Amino acid sequence: MGKWTNLLVGTLAGGVARYVLAGAVYRVLGTNFPYGTLVVNLSGCLAIGILDALAEDKFLLGPEARVLLMVGFCGAFTTFSTLILETDHLLRDGEWARAVINAGGSLILGLLLFRLGLMAARAL
Numbered sequence: 342m343g344k345w346t347n348l349l350v351g352t353l354a355g356g357v358a359r360y361v362l363a364g365a366v367y368r369v370l371g372t373n374f375p376y377g378t379l380v381v382n383l384s385g386c387l388a389i390g391i392l393d394a395l396a397e398d399k400f401l402l403g404p405e406a407r408v409l410l411m412v413g414f415c416g417a418f419t420t421f422s423t424l425i426l427e428t429d430h431l432l433r434d435g436e437w438a439r440a441v442i443n444a445g446g447s448l449i450l451g452l453l454l455f456r457l458g459l460m461a462a463r464a465l
Contacts, residue, residue, distance in 0.1 A: 349413070351413015362384070363381050382419050385422035386422045388415055389415045389426050393426060427443060428444045
């Protein structure tokens with residue numbers, strides 16, 4: 342498969358997997374807490390950690406497999422896993438301040454921009 346086909350297939354599979362897993366978790370644990378999202382985000386972090394080690398340390402994943410599994414599947418399954426991967430790479434490279442800015446900025450600015458979006462849409 343080509344790069345774009347890998348991306349499309351991985352994205353489709355990741356989106357479906359997210360929907361199925363989160364739905365199953367909510368059916369079992371209920372909806373009074375975002376358990377489904379938590380399970381998806383944490384399992385995505387586990388998956389992208391395994392894939393990163395297979396790619397970077399073991400050299401078992403080539404560029405095509407990375408696009409399929411890491412960019413496509415994990416990216417559609419949860420972008421949180423990519424945030425964690427990139428923050429960990431900053432930490433690994435000794436870029437502690439950038440890691441904190443990346444993680445903290447994503448959370449804090451994300452919440453602020455979400456609220457801004459709500460206010461803007463409600464003002465229409």
